[in-house]
Amino acid sequence: MSPPTPAARHHVRASRLWGTLWRMMLMVVLGLVVFVFVWLDTEASLVAAGGSLDDLGGFMVLDVLLGLASFALYPLRHRRPLLTVGIIVGLSALSSLAAPAAALAIISLSTRRQRGEIIAISVVFLAAGFANLLVLPFPDAPPWWAAALLAILVCAALVVTGLYIGGRRQLLQVLQERAEHAERTRTGDIERARMTERTRIAREMHDTLAHRLSLVSLHAGALEYRTNLSPEDARATAGVVRENARLAASDLRDVLGVLRDVDTADDNSTTRPPPSVLEALHLLVQDSHGAGNPTTLTIGDSVASAIDTLTPPTRAHLQRVVQEALTNTRKHAPGEPTEVDLGGAPGQRLFIRVTNRLPPDPSSGPAAPSGFGLTGLHERVRIAGGALRTRRTDDCFTLEAWFPWCR
Structure with a gap:
């Protein structure tokens, strides 16, 4: 496969940059929506239950800081995939702002289709869900079994999405490789067809050239050994030699023009043009x-x-x-x-x-x-x-x- 051109490399870099940018924008928007919804609901629940709001501000500040950390870590997921995604998912245990980043990171890791990585990150995700219930002040938290079931369903959905995307990428890559292989094969077949035609033409010209040279040899021999030729016969014979030498030189130029390092081994299918x-x-x-x-x-x-x-x-x-x-x-x-x-x-x-x-x-x-x-x-x-x-x-x-x- 030929190396990519500078324009192709620039296109790949631009595509990767745009892919990272739109994912970052998506996780920021979704993170803000989840953050506002979670903390407004938590505040309303605490007020309804007569709880204290004194520590709520500290948890919200911690949520924002951990969410920003998850945003900063997300672009680095390709360098150390499992470690980076595991940290992001761990941060989501204490940060609702980091939840979309954790979801996108799990999908990204699942596209690699590595069973061990998927199992490890699923365990971390479930542990983060339980830690979220234990640490954060949610007065209306669901029972543990309901939270575990919800976490399993969400994790399964994220993993399946990642597996689908990864499988589709692999399929597209295989199809692209097949298309490139077919194109290379097609190019080679066309070039072989051209070379075969060049060889056929050169062989046909070789027959003509051999005929010209045989005439030159025959009439030159006549001039050499026939001492009784009249001046008119000698001039006519010399004219035949000159004309056939000129035609032979022309045929030789044509042969050299089409015979460019082509194998000229004998072929029983060589054809010669009929006289008429x-x-x-x-x-x-x-x-x-x-x-x-x-x-x-x-x-x-x-x-x-x-x-x-x-x-x-x-x-x-x-x-x-x-x-x-x-x-x-x-x-x-x-x-x-x-x-x-x-x-x-x-x-x-x-x-x-x-x-x-x-x-x-x-x-x-x-x-x-x-x-x-x-x-x-x-x-x-x-x-x-x-x-x-x-x-x-x-x-x-x-x-x-x-x-x-x-x-």
């Missing part, structure tokens, strides 16, 4: 027909008359784009009509458009695509110096690509 582009395209259309997709091939007049002038790498790019587009149609729109259109300006650009209708019931089709075939096409067309895009409407899917006529 039109024959290859018609074979692909026939295969699509045979698979159940009615397919039509339309080639502009200007392109049809000059298509044999395409360089071998461009022929391979054209065939691969059409092949992958038709394969994609057979996989995700079986039985639907498909149109293949070729256009462009000879000597400048070659345009390809493959359009297929979408099945009327998407749920009856195959599973969702992985997208690696289109990823490979994007990489191939980009390497060829062109661009590829896809469009989807309610009833059809269109793949469009272009690349230079000669590269």
Whole structure:
């Protein structure tokens, strides 16, 4: 996992600060409400019972001081969780102002989901409840068994709340880790698809390069050993050598451009472009027909008359784009009509458009695509110096690509 960026660290710190601030504000407000209610009720009970109010002020001052101490300790609960929460709960035995802080501290400790800590703090909470009844001057205090039952119920509610919050946090963390792992896996799969496509292109170019070099070697050998060649034949042979050397150098640049530390071990699935582009395209259309997709091939007049002038790498790019587009149609729109259109300006650009209708019931089709075939096409067309895009409407899917006529 990559380290968090400065912006992400700042966001985490801001979130923690805000979480502490709103909890502090909540416990202060709730503490004041509990403080006022408890001491007003205690004063009214003492007056009704004819008790003395002389010591009431001292208890109220002690309540406030212990409550402020609990507020100060609450932000430190993450450093020594059990000790800090235990002290806060102990202070709540003599301070109604500290009661909300103790409740929030118990919830916070329970989110850790540690059985020993939960048992220990529950015992401290029950002991604090009994100490509250024994020390503070409550004339109308309930019987001990009722106070014990109430303390158990309150403690159980706080612990269950903490366990729920802790479980939810763990679930979110697991889901986030899974999402990050899936994203890393997806990125790796896409990169492998790109590398596979680069390897395939390089191997195809290697075949073409080997052919060029063999022609250069053949005609250079003729110049070396044939001493009876006329000047015209010698010039023609030298021209063939020069032209094929130039084309070989161009092919070599293309190979080096796409072969970036990619494993080039032998692969029996290596394909070579057939000598005729039109024959290859018609074979692909026939295969699509045979698979159940009615397919039509339309080639502009200007392109049809000059298509044999395409360089071998461009022929391979054209065939691969059409092949992958038709394969994609057979996989995700079986039985639907498909149109293949070729256009462009000879000597400048070659345009390809493959359009297929979408099945009327998407749920009856195959599973969702992985997208690696289109990823490979994007990489191939980009390497060829062109661009590829896809469009989807309610009833059809269109793949469009272009690349230079000669590269």
